[in-house]
Amino acid sequence: MVLIVAATYPEVKPLIKKLNLSRESKHFPLFSGDSIKVIVSGIGGINSAAAVGYISALTGNNNAILNLGISGHSSLEVGTLYLANKISHKFLPLKFYPFIPFKTKLPETCIVTTEQPEKIYPSPNTGYDMESYYFFSAAYRLFSLELIYVAKVVSDNTQNTIDNLNTATVTKLMEKKLDSILELLEDIKKIETEKNKLRIQLSATSKKIIEQLSLTFTERKILEKRLLNIENLGGTKLLAKILKISQKEEILAKLKELEKNLFETTKL
Amino acid sequence: MIGKVYVEKEVIKHPRTQSILKRLNKEQDFIVIDRWGEIFNRKNQNFRLQKKYLPLILARKLNNFVLPLPISHKREAEGYYFSPVLNCLFDCKYCFLQGMFNSAAIVIFVNYEDFASKIKIVIENTSRKTLFSASYDNDALALEHITEMASFFVKKFEELPSNTTLELRTKSAQIKKLLNISPPKNSVISFSLSPERVYRKLEKGTANVTKRLNAIKKLQLAGWRVAITLDPIIYYAGWEQDYKQLVDTIVREISMEKLDYVNVGILRFPKPFFKKIKKLYPTEPFLSFPPSLDEYISYPSNITKRMLSSIQTMLRPISRLTTVYLNC
Numbered sequence: 183m184v185l186i187v188a189a190t191y192p193e194v195k196p197l198i199k200k201l202n203l204s205r206e207s208k209h210f211p212l213f214s215g216d217s218i219k220v221i222v223s224g225i226g227g228i229n230s231a232a233a234v235g236y237i238s239a240l241t242g243n244n245n246a247i248l249n250l251g252i253s254g255h256s257s258l259e260v261g262t263l264y265l266a267n268k269i270s271h272k273f274l275p276l277k278f279y280p281f282i283p284f285k286t287k288l289p290e291t292c293i294v295t296t297e298q299p300e301k302i303y304p305s306p307n308t309g310y311d312m313e314s315y316y317f318f319s320a321a322y323r324l325f326s327l328e329l330i331y332v333a334k335v336v337s338d339n340t341q342n343t344i345d346n347l348n349t350a351t352v353t354k355l356m357e358k359k360l361d362s363i364l365e366l367l368e369d370i371k372k373i374e375t376e377k378n379k380l381r382i383q384l385s386a387t388s389k390k391i392i393e394q395l396s397l398t399f400t401e402r403k404i405l406e407k408r409l410l411n412i413e414n415l416g417g418t419k420l421l422a423k424i425l426k427i428s429q430k431e432e433i434l435a436k437l438k439e440l441e442k443n444l445f446e447t448t449k450l
Numbered sequence: 451m452i453g454k455v456y457v458e459k460e461v462i463k464h465p466r467t468q469s470i471l472k473r474l475n476k477e478q479d480f481i482v483i484d485r486w487g488e489i490f491n492r493k494n495q496n497f498r499l500q501k502k503y504l505p506l507i508l509a510r511k512l513n514n515f516v517l518p519l520p521i522s523h524k525r526e527a528e529g530y531y532f533s534p535v536l537n538c539l540f541d542c543k544y545c546f547l548q549g550m551f552n553s554a555a556i557v558i559f560v561n562y563e564d565f566a567s568k569i570k571i572v573i574e575n576t577s578r579k580t581l582f583s584a585s586y587d588n589d590a591l592a593l594e595h596i597t598e599m600a601s602f603f604v605k606k607f608e609e610l611p612s613n614t615t616l617e618l619r620t621k622s623a624q625i626k627k628l629l630n631i632s633p634p635k636n637s638v639i640s641f642s643l644s645p646e647r648v649y650r651k652l653e654k655g656t657a658n659v660t661k662r663l664n665a666i667k668k669l670q671l672a673g674w675r676v677a678i679t680l681d682p683i684i685y686y687a688g689w690e691q692d693y694k695q696l697v698d699t700i701v702r703e704i705s706m707e708k709l710d711y712v713n714v715g716i717l718r719f720p721k722p723f724f725k726k727i728k729k730l731y732p733t734e735p736f737l738s739f740p741p742s743l744d745e746y747i748s749y750p751s752n753i754t755k756r757m758l759s760s761i762q763t764m765l766r767p768i769s770r771l772t773t774v775y776l777n778c
């Protein structure tokens with residue numbers, strides 16, 4: 183699942199409409215589809231960080247998370263969608279470096295988070311927003327680095343001042359970039375799937391074996407590892423026989439034996 | 451494949467930074483950072499995803515230039531290691547760096563000269579033989595075309611007394627740059643060799659065994675000191691035959707008398723490393739053995755015993771002609 187955190191509704195309205203996401207409001211306005219959730223945090227860093235915490239508690243932290251919205255930029259043209267490759271704050275010391283593990287046509291630049299809208303755009307080739315630093319600080323504690331992204335559409339620069347923006351123009355800007363945003367979401371989903379392949383579930387038989395036995399915490403941990411090894415070594419089918427045994431000691435001894443024998447004959 | 455390049459503010463103008471950026475074709479295309487640790491040490495990163503798109507960091511090393519080798523390296527010399535490069539372009543499934551570091555990013559410390567002067571100080575303070583490994587945290591030649599690390603230190607070690615040795619371990623066949631140097635007395639290139647099957651299944655990106663053997667032959671012909679590493683030896687059904695065949699090939703193809711030494715070891719990991727690596731390869735059969743309770747994770751003792759005895763037998767044709775170090 184890809185979780186999207188946006189500051190305001192107009193920034194994600196086109197996406198919500200396009201994907202037909204349904205509103206399930208709780209503490210934050212939240213819109214859900216099969217593989218995407220959009221949460222509207224409200225403007226500013228604290229809100230953004232709170233939304234990250236809230237949505238991760240709600241959905242788990244094995245998902246990918248994206249901060250999507252508009253930003254100012256000192257070099258890119260209005261309407262450009264870009265990814266942040268370095269995130270800093272105008273006054274705070276930390277810096278974050280998103281790791282983007284896929285090829286993308288989107289430009290990548292650094293972004294600086296400010297507490298007030300930036301109207302001077304002082305550094306070259308730099309974006310300016312009011313959330314990404316806080317978004318990333320919060321997401322960083324909860325999600326794996328390769329699954330945290332910041333993508334922004336340029337809404338203002340030295341030629342087009344921020345004062346010309348209103349909800350309608352923001353929505354229009356985001357709508358124009360909808361196809362590129364959907365492409366980006368596909369790339370992110372692929373990485374998320376790949377990452378989650380590393381999360382292994384034991385087979386139903388193994389789970390049953392564990393359930394049947396009354397085990398201490400440590401015994402259970404060891405048994406889980408042993409069962410996983412047995413499954414990795416191609417012994418899942420052989421586990422069915424173990425289910426028929428009733429004595430705990432016998433089950434544990436048989437599994438130990440099975441693991442040993444399977445490993446000794448395993449091919450590379 | 452190298453992805454993004456990060457450069458510490460402080461070393462942007464360093465001549466070595468500039469030449470590395472040029473070789474990478476990234477003179478204009480890098481991200482400025484304060485310190486390498488900002489990227490490298492953060493938790494919650496995934497080594498495997500990073501391997502596909504390797505970040506590369508150019509930085510300055512500030513301390514801990516030279517460290518003692520862990521005692522598991524049994525040699526008669528005083529052992530040290532130094533690491534101007536962290537991590538590797540290749541992607542071996544058993545690589546213990548995956549367990550050691552949070553990030554797969556390749557770090558190049560461009561201040562090679564500082565390593566060299568610290569090495570000199572260590573040597574000046576001992577009367578014993580010394581051995582310096584430059585490849586404890588990397589593959590010494592995999593990135594030679596970009597780093598010129600091996601060439602630099604091979605030359606430096608020629609200025610040092612003859613009872614010191616620089617060891618450079620590799621699974622590559624990148625010897626072009628080395629062959630431009632006249633054969634050194636104080637450096638040994640140690641090639642890690644594995645059976646074809648192990649190379650194919652577990653050593654992604656490395657040079658195949660034939661290429662590694664050819665590189666050995668070329669270096670020996672040019673008068674270089676060469677060693678062989680058979681470590682980690684991996685257990686699987688049929689391992690014995692495969693390794694026996696490898697030893698036969700080595701004996702047939704390589705001039706044993708000229709070989710400096712052979713390093714041998716069975717797959718083993720410090721416990722915390724093993725835990726991390728298992729998370730990266732949770733279903734990999736060759737890592738699915740009942741883990742021991744020791745500090746070092748290796749095969750169950752019955753397997754280890756059998757392996758050791760077969761290894762000793764199969765190495766006889768080698769140990770008759772050159773020194774064999776068994777690191778188990």
Ligand code: SF4
Pocket residue numbers: 520522523546586715718719720
């Ligand atoms: S193989 Fe083991 S002993 Fe040798 S360097 Fe690696 S961890 Fe240390």
Ligand code: SF4
Pocket residue numbers: 537538539540541542544545546547587588589620621656
């Ligand atoms: S060549 Fe060595 S350092 Fe490189 S991935 Fe393989 S084991 Fe690790």
